[in-house]
Amino acid sequence: MDMADGATIDDLLALLKLPVDTPKVFTVNDTNEKADYVLNDNDFLKIFPMAMGG
Amino acid sequence: MNASRYERQLLLEGWGESTQNKLSQKTVFVAGAGGLGAPVIHYLAAAGIGKLRICDSDRVEISNLNRQVLYTENELDEPKARAALKRVSKLNAEIDVEALEERVDASNVNELIAGSDIVVDCLDNYASRLVLNQFAVNTGTPLVHAGVQAMYGQLTFIHTPITPCLRCLLPDKITELSPKPIVGAAAGVMGGLQAMEAIKYLTGMGTNLANEMLLWDGADMNWQVVPIHRDTDCPVCS
Known part of the structure; x- marks a missing residue:
């Protein structure tokens, strides 16, 4: 995807209209990152929803 | 201890009677006796954990029975903690089981969990989970989260400051x-994994899922283990 320079994972969630108030785990190039991580060219982001139930 | 009961786990290399005796002296706090809690409680009781403290404030409802395998139609409307105690007491009369018909909150968490060797998070909401987490961080008690x-589901073994909270x-x-x-x-899968994490910690066998999170997608039957790390700005553990 093309994003503006300085765009974060949070920005991408907004672009994709994904909720920001549900728990998720993010990995960028297989390293765990927080939602404020600034995305770089060719980053490979994975978004894993965390289940809420028990 | 009736060794025959535990014969099949005593056969594991490195387990033996000393490990079984070690388990018999341990206390596990199981927070929640629902979909996750039911298999956790069952397997920990069957394994011979010395004391199980089962904490749940709910009563058994008909809609629970698709996943909460400790209960039957005979237990409808009974407090879950009490019904779970009755069930596992029939499974293993050698262990001590305590039913706590309480909802874990900041005002009672210390009293409820004090003295437990490990906490298993089988709750169904993050507000209460964060209360357990705060206790675990404050006391250094390990917490098995799922x-x-x-x-789908996720699992991790939390033991600060070694791991993120x-x-x-x-x-x-x-x-x-x-x-x-x-x-x-799905609750059976994840609850079974939680019981494994608790048993490994208490026996010292195997390796706990520390600093990693297992993410399971049962729809496509994919498992991934991803690294996780502490948030240096975490308001709880940093």
Whole structure:
């Protein structure tokens, strides 16, 4: 995807209209990152929803 | 101790009677006796954990029976903690089981969990999970976290300061979904894994899922283990 320079994972969630108030785990190039991580060219982001139930 | 009861686990290399005796002296606090809690309680009781403290303030409802395998139609409307105690007391009369018909909150968490060797998070909401997490961080008690929903779930072993705490992984604001969709067998998968993490910690056998999170997608039967790390700005553990 093309994003503006300085765009974060949070920005991408907004672009994709994904909720920001549900728990998720993010990995960028297989390293765990927080939602404020600034995305770089060719980053490979994975978004894993965390289940809420028990 | 009736060794015949534990014969098949005593056969494991490195287990033996000393490990079994070690388990018999341990106390596990199981927070929640629902979809995750039911298999956790069952397997920990069967393994011979010395004392199980089962904490749940709910009563058994008909809608629980697709996944909460400790209960039958005969237990409808009974307090879950008490019904779970009755069930596992029939499974293993050698262990000590305590039923706590309480909802874990900041005012009672210390009293409820004090003296437990490990806490297993089988709760169904993050507000209460964060109360457990705060206790675990404050006291250095290990916490086995899992969540389950629909046909997926996650698992991690939290033991600060060696690992991140649960709060490190969560957004500042969480909107809970209720009721949550779930296939019963998914709770069995994740609860079984939680019991494994607790047993490994208590026996010292194997390796706990520290600093990693297992993410299971039962719909496509994919497992991934991803690294997780502490949030240096975490309001709980940093």
